[in-house]
Amino acid sequence: MATPDKSRSRFFLIALLVTALIIVTLDLRGSVPGQTFRGVTKSVLAPIQSFFRFFYDPVSNFVSDAANLGRTSQKIEELEAKNAQLEERLSRFNVLSREVKQLKEVLDLAGAGRYKSVPARVISAGSAAGFSRTVELDIGARDGVSTDMTVIAGAGLVGRVISVSAETCIALLLDDETFKAGIRMEGSGILGVVTGTGNDELSLTLFDSASTLKVGDRLVARGSSNSRPFVPGVPVGTVVAVDQNSGTLTKTALVKPFVRLNSLEVVAVVTGKVRVNPRDALLPPAPRPTPTPTVTIYITPSPEPSPTKSKKVNQ
Amino acid sequence: MRKTLFFLPIAIIALALQNAVISRISFPFADPSIFLIVVLAWAFLEDPEFAALQGFIAGLLLDFNPLSVGFIGHWAFVLAAVCYGTSEMGVQLRSSRQSPVTLTVTVTGALLLTLILFAITSWVISAEQGLSFSRTAPGVLFWSALVTPLLSPLIIRLARFAQGAPGARGIGALNG
Numbered sequence: 001m002a003t004p005d006k007s008r009s010r011f012f013l014i015a016l017l018v019t020a021l022i023i024v025t026l027d028l029r030g031s032v033p034g035q036t037f038r039g040v041t042k043s044v045l046a047p048i049q050s051f052f053r054f055f056y057d058p059v060s061n062f063v064s065d066a067a068n069l070g071r072t073s074q075k076i077e078e079l080e081a082k083n084a085q086l087e088e089r090l091s092r093f094n095v096l097s098r099e100v101k102q103l104k105e106v107l108d109l110a111g112a113g114r115y116k117s118v119p120a121r122v123i124s125a126g127s128a129a130g131f132s133r134t135v136e137l138d139i140g141a142r143d144g145v146s147t148d149m150t151v152i153a154g155a156g157l158v159g160r161v162i163s164v165s166a167e168t169c170i171a172l173l174l175d176d177e178t179f180k181a182g183i184r185m186e187g188s189g190i191l192g193v194v195t196g197t198g199n200d201e202l203s204l205t206l207f208d209s210a211s212t213l214k215v216g217d218r219l220v221a222r223g224s225s226n227s228r229p230f231v232p233g234v235p236v237g238t239v240v241a242v243d244q245n246s247g248t249l250t251k252t253a254l255v256k257p258f259v260r261l262n263s264l265e266v267v268a269v270v271t272g273k274v275r276v277n278p279r280d281a282l283l284p285p286a287p288r289p290t291p292t293p294t295v296t297i298y299i300t301p302s303p304e305p306s307p308t309k310s311k312k313v314n315q
Numbered sequence: 316m317r318k319t320l321f322f323l324p325i326a327i328i329a330l331a332l333q334n335a336v337i338s339r340i341s342f343p344f345a346d347p348s349i350f351l352i353v354v355l356a357w358a359f360l361e362d363p364e365f366a367a368l369q370g371f372i373a374g375l376l377l378d379f380n381p382l383s384v385g386f387i388g389h390w391a392f393v394l395a396a397v398c399y400g401t402s403e404m405g406v407q408l409r410s411s412r413q414s415p416v417t418l419t420v421t422v423t424g425a426l427l428l429t430l431i432l433f434a435i436t437s438w439v440i441s442a443e444q445g446l447s448f449s450r451t452a453p454g455v456l457f458w459s460a461l462v463t464p465l466l467s468p469l470i471i472r473l474a475r476f477a478q479g480a481p482g483a484r485g486i487g488a489l490n491g
Contacts, residue, residue, distance in 0.1 A: 009364040009399070016371045016395040023375075023388030024440065034379075034387050041379040048331035056336045 102266035105154020109268075113233050113282050116272025117152070118143050122264045123168070133176035133196065135159075135264060140167040143271075148229035150221070150270040155284075156235030156258035157181070157221055158267050169269070173261050174236070175202060181229075182222035183236055185211075186280050191222060194236060194255055201254040202237060209251050213242050218283055219255065223274070231270050233278035258284070321477040322357060322369050326376055329353040334382060344454025347462045348426070350377070353470060355425040356418055356463065358398035359405040360474040370398025386440065393433045401425045415467040423459045427452065 026032045065072075103119055110117040120137035139145050141164050151158040151171040159173040160181075172179055179196035183204070192206040206213060217239040223232025237255040333350045340346065354373040358366035374391030377383060383390070404421055411417040434448040 006363075009362075009367070012364050013367045013395065013399045016367050017392055020371065020374070020388045020392035020395060024386050024392065025388075027387040028440070032387050037379045037387065038381045038383070041376065042381040044327065045331045045334065045381070048328060049335035052332055052335035056339070060339070 099266045102154055106152060106266060106268045109152060109154055109156070109234075109282060110270065113231070113274070113278045114276055115150075115152070115231055115268075115270040115274060117268035117270045118145065119266060119268045120169075121266055125264075133173040133179075133198070133261070134162070135171050135173060135267075137169050137171060137267065137269065138167070139269060140165050140169050142166050143269075145169045145269050145271060150227070150229060150231045150234060151267050152234055152270060153259045153264060153267045155260075156237070156282075157230070158259050158261070158264065160229040161269060171267070171269075174257060174259075175199065175261055181236070182224070183219040184222045184232075185213075186218040186220065186283060188212075192219070194219070201240065201256055204239065204253040204255045206251040206253075209249050211251060213239060213251050213253055215239055215242060218286070220280060220283060223277060227270070227273045231274045233274075233280070233282050235283050318361075318365060318477050319369065319372065323372065325357075325473060326350070326354060326369075326373050330376060330380060334380070338382075342454070342458060344457060345451045346454075347458030348455055349462065349466070351426055351429060352422055352459055352463055352466060354394060354398065355401055355422045355429070356467065356470045357474055358401045359418060359421050359425070360412065360471065361398075361402050361405075361478075363399050363402040363406065366402030367395050367399040370394035370396070373398075385437070389436065389440070390433070393429060393436060397425055397429045397432060400428070413471055415464050415471075418467045418471070419460060419463040422463045423456055426459050427456055430455065 023032065027034060099121070106117075106119065109115075118139050120139040120143075122135045123138045124136040126132040126134040137145075137151075145161060145164050147161050147164055149161045151160060157174055159171045159176070159179060161169050162172045163170045174181060174194070174196055175198065176196040177198045181194050183192050183194050184190070185192070185206070188211065190206055190208055190211045192204055194202040194204050197203050204219070219236045219239070221230045221232060221234040221236055224230045235258045237257040239253045240256045241254040243252040329350045333348065337349050338346050350373075354370065358370055361369065371391050371394065374394035375388075377390040377394070378385065378387045401421060404425075405412050408417055408421070430448055430452050
């Protein structure tokens with residue numbers, strides 16, 4: 001038989017259980033504002049949870065980092081390898097896009113001049129120490145290339161083919177000291193010869209000493225019989241300095257080539273005979289002179305002399 | 316009343332610890348319920364009447380926990396009943412009540428009973444909770460068996476301190 005104390009405990013328990021069931025029933029009926037109570041509990045728990053998180057989070061992060069150390073380093077290695085691959089591909093893409101651009105330019109020039117040409121890639125260049133300004137191209141006799149054919153780039157004349165093998169050929173660049181090419185001045189049509197100097201500029205000799213020659217004049221290839229070694233109309237360069245020394249039978253000047261010969265990548269060899277002389281049509285548009293800005297300054301004298309003798313300047 | 320006031324902050328701290336730390340650690344099987352271990356261990360050391368009350372209060376606290384989704388009053392019902400029974404068992408085992416082994420075994424058993432009762436009552440009221448009982452219970456019990464011996468000295472000391480108040484009839488009364 002239960003003692004009175006135990007009976008009271010059981011009665012108390014039953015009262016609590018009934019209370020709990022009433023609360024559950026009310027909540028089932030939706031009569032208990034559960035979210036309100038949970039909001040209150042949340043606000044009570046929040047500062048204590050923040051306190052625990054303050055200590056727990058750094059430890060958790062450290063443990064997580066330590067646990068992921070192996071995976072992280074492996075991931076870094078994978079990403080580095082992938083990055084190297086992508087950089088290599090990007091580098092190749094840049095080279096290819098540059099070559100495509102140059103190829104387009106040279107094909108545009110060949111198309112405009114109606115030159116039958118074979119595009120080529122420069123695969124090696126002569127050493128400066130050998131005093132030979134030559135390049136090796138990846139096309140040869142198999143591609144229809146033979147000696148004394150014109151080599152062009154997008155901007156103009158590059159040189160001429162001097163030797164050919166089955167798969168490659170050697171081109172002499174126009175800045176080589178042994179290079180010579182007949183030219184024609186733009187507009188006037190005066191004839192002359194450019195010679196390589198081994199430097200960046202070419203030497204120009206005009207046969208007519210009475211002709212006028214000034215800086216900025218441009219010249220194109222005169223063309224040879226049967227278009228070999230030079231096809232007509234290929235842009236050569238611009239006069240950058242004129243020798244004013246009179247009393248000679250010829251007139252000389254320095255010419256800067258249109259083509260940057262030190263950075264050749266894609267060129268074309270003109271393999272067919274030219275039937276129509278394009279004359280000056282292949283020259284790039286002449287540069288417009290840059291207007292010089294002028295500044296006008298108006299000085300208004302001061303009506304009363306100031307003690308410091310200063311002038312008022314209005315612009 | 317004083318014991319209730321003493322118990323309430325401990326329960327709140329245990330719940331906050333559970334929410335902020337314990338449940339965020341990915342334990343194998345399931346995470347240990349520090350809150351339930353504290354409540355049940357405390358009940359084991361208390362007299363039945365107060366154990367039922369503190370179980371009811373702890374249950375309401377769990378019902379009002381922002382992370383809970385069940386019906387309010389559900390946990391209060393379960394914990395009031397289980398805490399009363401745990402306390403009754405403590406009264407029966409008065410000689411070994413302070414033993415960590417007894418405490419661990421009793422708390423683990425009470426925890427199993429709590430989970431079973433919760434699952435059954437959930438089924439009765441169609442609360443759709445406790446469905447993962449078979450998956451959760453082994454892990455919870457495993458961790459409870461591991462954690463309770465570690466917590467028992469602290470819980471026993473706190474309970475004894477709380478029962479040192481006038482009117483205490485738990486450990487202090489029993490040993491006194």
